[in-house]
Amino acid sequence: MARMKFVCDAERCIECNGCVTACKNEHEVPWGVNRRRVVTLNDGVPGEKSISVACMHCSDAPCMAVCPVNCFYRTDEGVVLHDKDVCIGCGYCSYACPFGAPQFPSQGTFGVRGKMDKCTFCAGGPEANGSQAEFEKYGRNRLAEGKLPACAEMCSTKALLAGDGDVVADIFRNRVVQRGKGAEVWGWGTAYGSQQAGHPPVKGAK
């Protein structure tokens, strides 16, 4: 089994925010928290590119490295999850993450920062698979239901691909060959340590 990965195809993303909506609806994410968002580069300039960004479930996750209470863990499928019962909401993971994935709900009179919330690759948390407790803290566990992340399955142009790394890489590779351009996979070099077309070599990359 290869590891679960996201690929966002910047040639296809039309900034519709369907992935963001699907995620918020599927997991009933509270106001002020966006587990996924769409970023547009060179907005308004001809040739602008949009990419859908969330937790990339990095191979060597910096959030896991800096967490002072060790609340993160990685599943057999390479999905980086965390335990909200252990999280103290310090925000170190937010500073460490190159994708801005960790989110913090701020509610109450003084806007107290709550426990960290982030994309779970629709894989829930440490509670029993599909339980109400898991849903309330982390949202739906679609992987355990035999489904792929809602953001990718709802993507209208199939710009966002999610699933087994070998499968999504194969789908993307086939597209690039068919259209003859757009081989850059945004974020893969950072998340998975591999050099991508059009990017300078990453020092110490595997």
Place this chain on the structure above:
Amino acid sequence: MIRTALILAAVLSLAACGEKPQTSTGAKRDTPAFQGTSNAYNAPGWKAGDKTSWEQHLKTRAQNSQNEYNRVN
């Protein structure tokens, strides 16, 4: 002697080609996803508890739902 040195050199030079294991790290242990859920929303076509069928089901689902080059049109 030379052969041993060559084998040692090959082993050492290829050692960096491996990938670090990524499975189940961290303080917590979670129930594997292939065990399924007890709710009524499980997708049909795979057997809960059977890792191979779960993996195959997700691969097929990814190809069917995300690869439009597979469609007949």
